[in-house]
Amino acid sequence: MNLTVRIQCLMISMLSHAALSQTTGNRTVSVALPVVTLLDIEPPGNFALNFTAPTEAGVAVTAPAANTTKWINYTSAIAPGGLTRRVTASINQTIPGVNITLQAAAASGAGGGTLGTSSGLVTLSTTAVNIITGIGGAFTGNGANNGHRLTIGITVNTYANLSARTNTPIIITYTITE
Numbered sequence: 001m002n003l004t005v006r007i008q009c010l011m012i013s014m015l016s017h018a019a020l021s022q023t024t025g026n027r028t029v030s031v032a033l034p035v036v037t038l039l040d041i042e043p044p045g046n047f048a049l050n051f052t053a054p055t056e057a058g059v060a061v062t063a064p065a066a067n068t069t070k071w072i073n074y075t076s077a078i079a080p081g082g083l084t085r086r087v088t089a090s091i092n093q094t095i096p097g098v099n100i101t102l103q104a105a106a107a108s109g110a111g112g113g114t115l116g117t118s119s120g121l122v123t124l125s126t127t128a129v130n131i132i133t134g135i136g137g138a139f140t141g142n143g144a145n146n147g148h149r150l151t152i153g154i155t156v157n158t159y160a161n162l163s164a165r166t167n168t169p170i171i172i173t174y175t176i177t178e
Contacts, residue, residue, distance in 0.1 A: 036077040039087065039176040041070050041150075042143050049100075049154045061162075066153035072104060072132070073147040074176055075139045076113075083178040085135040087116065088128035092171040097161030100124045100170060101153045104131045109146030113138030118148065128175060135176070 047069065052062040076085050089102055101123050107115035114136025122129050132148060140147035152172070156162065 033077060035079050035082075036075050037085065037176055038075045039174060040073050041174060042073055042147070043069070043071075049152070051154075060159065061156070063153070063155050066101075066151045068149060068151050069144075070150040070152065071144050071147045072150060072174065073140045073142055074116075074135065076135050076176070077137050084114070084133070085116070085176055085178055086130050087132040087135070088175045088177065089122070089124055089131045090126055090128040090173050091124045092126070092169075092173070094125060095165065095168060095170070096163065097156060097158045099155050099157045100172075101151075101155065102131060102172070103151045104148040105151070107140060107148050110141030111139050111146060115140065116148070124172065128173075131174075 047067050049064045049067060051064060054061060072087060074087070078085065087104070091100055094100075101121055103121040104118045106118060114134070115138045116132035116135035118132060119130045122131060
């Protein structure tokens with residue numbers, strides 16, 4: 001009986017020692033995250049902003065409704081201690097008597113991170129102007145309904161400077177930069 005108790009105690013001792021023993025190991029893992037700066041406008045394609053001629057003498061031309069079909073999508077991974085990014089916009093030419101305006105809405109959709117802040121309504125010219133600032137490490141999601149919805153409009157600024165035009169191409173250039 002005494003021998004049986006000793007064997008049982010020895011077995012319990014061996015089992016508890018095996019259950020409580022631990023070993024550790026380690027391996028070095030190399031992680032690389034590149035600096036990323038990507039931007040696109042969704043959906044692709046052009047659109048028209050056409051004034052409507054009046055049908056009654058003495059009435060001004062009617063400005064078209066603003067276009068709200070375009071979205072800015074971006075991905076940004078900044079360098080350690082790096083500056084935040086901004087998106088600028090400019091046009092290739094101005095039209096005398098006309099303002100082309102743009103406003104980026106607050107970011108929405110499937111993105112995350114430090115998304116940028118809209119600069120509000122701006123008038124575009126051949127000199128780049130900030131439309132979104134304060135972009136950190138972020139992504140907006142891809143496609144329409146992700147990122148910043150753009151509202152692009154056209155208004156008369158000086159009626160005396162207007163002259164008739166047909167299909168004048170205006171190219172809006174968007175740039176993401178530090």
